[in-house]
Amino acid sequence: MKIALPIKFVIICSFLFLIHQIVQAQDNEEKIKMPESNNVCLNCHGHKYFSFYNENTEINERKLMNPYFVIDSISYLQGAHQGHSCIDCHSEDYGVYPHIAELKIEPKLTCVDCHDFEAIATEVKKSVHMEAFGEFFQCELCHDPHSNKLVKSDMAELVRYNNNRCLNCHNDVDKYQVFTSHENPQLLVTHDWLPNQALHFAHVRCIECHTAVTDTADAVHHIVPKEQAVKNCNECHSENSLLRDKLYKHQLKEDRSEFNFYKSFIINDAYIIGANKNYYVNLISLLIFGLTFFGILTHTIFRIIKRK
Amino acid sequence: MSNTKLYLYPVWLRIWHAINALCIILLGITGISMQYTNIESPLINFNSAVSIHNLVGVIIIASYLFFFIAGIISGNVKHYRLLFKGLLNRLFKQGEYYLFGYLKGEPKPFHITKEEKFNPLQKVSYVAAMYVLVPAVIITGVALLFPEMIIEKFYTMSGIRLTTFFHSLAGFFILIFLIIHLYVITIGKHPLKNFKSIVNGYHES
Numbered sequence: 001m002k003i004a005l006p007i008k009f010v011i012i013c014s015f016l017f018l019i020h021q022i023v024q025a026q027d028n029e030e031k032i033k034m035p036e037s038n039n040v041c042l043n044c045h046g047h048k049y050f051s052f053y054n055e056n057t058e059i060n061e062r063k064l065m066n067p068y069f070v071i072d073s074i075s076y077l078q079g080a081h082q083g084h085s086c087i088d089c090h091s092e093d094y095g096v097y098p099h100i101a102e103l104k105i106e107p108k109l110t111c112v113d114c115h116d117f118e119a120i121a122t123e124v125k126k127s128v129h130m131e132a133f134g135e136f137f138q139c140e141l142c143h144d145p146h147s148n149k150l151v152k153s154d155m156a157e158l159v160r161y162n163n164n165r166c167l168n169c170h171n172d173v174d175k176y177q178v179f180t181s182h183e184n185p186q187l188l189v190t191h192d193w194l195p196n197q198a199l200h201f202a203h204v205r206c207i208e209c210h211t212a213v214t215d216t217a218d219a220v221h222h223i224v225p226k227e228q229a230v231k232n233c234n235e236c237h238s239e240n241s242l243l244r245d246k247l248y249k250h251q252l253k254e255d256r257s258e259f260n261f262y263k264s265f266i267i268n269d270a271y272i273i274g275a276n277k278n279y280y281v282n283l284i285s286l287l288i289f290g291l292t293f294f295g296i297l298t299h300t301i302f303r304i305i306k307r308k
Numbered sequence: 309m310s311n312t313k314l315y316l317y318p319v320w321l322r323i324w325h326a327i328n329a330l331c332i333i334l335l336g337i338t339g340i341s342m343q344y345t346n347i348e349s350p351l352i353n354f355n356s357a358v359s360i361h362n363l364v365g366v367i368i369i370a371s372y373l374f375f376f377i378a379g380i381i382s383g384n385v386k387h388y389r390l391l392f393k394g395l396l397n398r399l400f401k402q403g404e405y406y407l408f409g410y411l412k413g414e415p416k417p418f419h420i421t422k423e424e425k426f427n428p429l430q431k432v433s434y435v436a437a438m439y440v441l442v443p444a445v446i447i448t449g450v451a452l453l454f455p456e457m458i459i460e461k462f463y464t465m466s467g468i469r470l471t472t473f474f475h476s477l478a479g480f481f482i483l484i485f486l487i488i489h490l491y492v493i494t495i496g497k498h499p500l501k502n503f504k505s506i507v508n509g510y511h512e513s
């Protein structure tokens with residue numbers, strides 16, 4: 001049987017794609033186990049409903065779990081604290097149900113009890129959040145310790161994950177109003193000046209525009225008042241785009257050379273007018289322009305000489 | 309030899325050509341300005357460049373549709389029909405004329421008539437410009453006006469990025485066409501002779 005060349009090409013490409021997918025799937029299969037002791041807690045907190053034996057009434061009861069206290073065990077296992085037991089941070093005394101009432105008002109362990117976040121704390125202190133809410137404003141409001149992770153590889157996922165940290169409150173009236181009596185901001189309306197809004201939302205993080213522009217990584221914690229947010233398109237859409245110091249900081253660190261054609265044309269998965277310049281494309285276009293003018297100039301010179 | 313006057317460029321064509329030229333120049337300037345924008349010294353303020361580029365882009369779509377349809381109705385499209393047999397030979401002959409024959413004052417290898425108003429090189433470059441480059445830039449341009457609709461990923465490449473690549477590529481070659489076009493029309497008895505034709509419609513030889 002004779003197979004036409006384009007069909008062969010398609011078959012080979014599909015085959016390569018399949019292999020690529022299988023290899024990727026295998027990479028992801030490495031399993032991390034939930035610490036044994038967490039099962040006690042997740043038995044109830046891992047579900048929307050929980051059941052217990054009520055000794056007073058002598059019946060098995062089934063109740064609705066407060067949705068804000070439900071722990072998604074999959075996100076937990078993907079998060080940075082995946083190996084930790086609940087009781088590493090929460091009191092061991094939670095082991096009984098009903099939980100002891102005093103535990104609710106006892107001071108909890110906080111992030112800085114384990115982590116050294118001095119530099120970040122300095123930036124957070126300048127943030128509008130701190131100004132508005134003072135010491136109420138804690139890391140975990142944005143970085144849920146039950147799922148927080150550093151997304152690095154996939155840009156789209158990185159952006160989505162990061163923006164959800166903000167949207168968690170800014171798009172949830174109930175959570176938002178724990179801290180303020182303001183109405184929930186109408187994000188789509190306040191950002192309606194932004195062209196191609198959906199694309200911007202999917203490809204850049206809120207903090208690109210809403211944090212102070214400096215070159216320290218910690219400065220992303222300095223959320224500026226809305227009047228100071230970046231609104232000039234040119235700040236990002238420019239050769240010296242501020243995204244170089246923000247969203248693309250990691251990527252650029254890994255690849256400082258502007259001579260890497262493959263990287264800058266294919267790997268970057270977004271297009272930013274004015275900021276996606278490629279050394280080779282620039283060179284080739286200048287060359288073609290140059291040759292065109294050179295040709296015209298030479299012809300003109302001959303025309304002038306011959307006319308005499 | 310008596311001067312012959314041929315009416316080659318009807319009013320609609322001249323109006324289209326003027327609008328088209330103006331649009332292409334504006335699109336070129338704003339396009340380059342956006343691509344090489346720089347916050348300290350933008351050629352044109354970025355936001356204005358985007359607005360002008362979008363607006364003029366829409367105008368040129370209408371203008372192109374007009375050219376396309378009017379060309380068919382009036383029959384002007386026949387001048388854009390490429391006869392492939394012996395084409396290379398004819399192109400070579402015309403090229404040779406521009407490079408050598410013209411400079412030596414030899415006669416033109418192809419005479420302009422009402423049936424054949426373009427020489428082979430003109431014909432090929434006009435077909436390339438009007439039926440390849442401009443449609444390519446318009447199709448990719450319309451897609452970029454509604455970027456949410458472009459497929460997100462073409463394997464590992466961003467769909468938008470790929471579209472912008474072809475958009476700027478086609479735009480770039482239209483500008484190269486324009487530069488050469490502008491130069492080649494000065495080749496004649498008098499540098500402004502051809503320019504006069506596209507204004508008053510008459511070709512004089």
Ligand code: HEM
Nearest residue numbers: 328329332384430434437438482486489493502503505506
């Ligand atoms: C300031 C800019 C321009 C000037 C002064 C100019 C001038 C001329 C002249 C003098 C002619 C008639 C000579 C000939 O047939 O070769 C012509 C024809 C033509 N020009 Fe241009 N041009 C300009 C821009 C453009 C641009 C931007 C395009 C397309 C992207 C274009 C496409 C054409 C085409 C297709 C024809 C042939 C029209 C026909 O007879 O069907 N021109 N132009």
